[in-house]
Amino acid sequence: MxxxxxxxxxxxxxxxxxxxxxxxxxxxxxxxxxxxxxxxxxxxxxxxxxxxxxxxxxxASGVFNLTRNLGGAIGIALCGSILNNRTNFHFSRMGEKMVSVPHTVNDFISRSALFF
Structure with a gap:
């Protein structure tokens, strides 16, 4: 305990x-x-x-360690997959909420990029 x-x-x-x-x-x-x-x-x-x-x-000790390590590997893989899917979901939601940039700002950025 x-x-x-x-x-x-x-x-x-x-x-x-x-x-x-x-x-x-x-x-x-x-x-x-x-x-x-x-x-x-x-x-x-x-x-x-x-x-x-x-x-x-x-x-029995070998089987116990195998199942413990396999369970940990599966758990880490599941957590990574869930994290990746949720990250993609939130990026797409952020993209929906972003307002488009005015045309003059796009022109300024493209001219500045040519300068650098």
Whole structure:
């Protein structure tokens, strides 16, 4: 429970995050999260592999790690796809709301581009 509580606390510390945060602001919440994940993983592994007979423990450990890594990879791929689709959606919505530029501004930009 301490691991999950620490993980929740570290996520709370990330609530005011902005694009201006540097490594100094990220260090403490990330450290709390990393330590808390270690405290949370030990009981999960013990519960998962604790009842396995000793002769099958190597195989069970391999399957457990495979499913854990595969689940993480699928989760990251899904999050990336959702983020990409939502980014495209919001770019198209922004394009709908933009007003067209007057003709004189377009002429000025094209003349300025020739100058540079």
């Amino acid at each position: 301490a691991g999950l509580g620490g993980f929740v606390f570290s996520m709370y510390l990330f609530t005011p995050i902005t694009h201006e945060w540097g490594w100094q602001e990220l260090l403490f919440p990330q450290a709390i999260r990393g330590i808390s994940q270690q405290f949370a993983m030990a009981p999960i592994v013990t519960l998962t592999l604790g009842g396995i007979p000793r002769e099958r423990l190597k195989l």
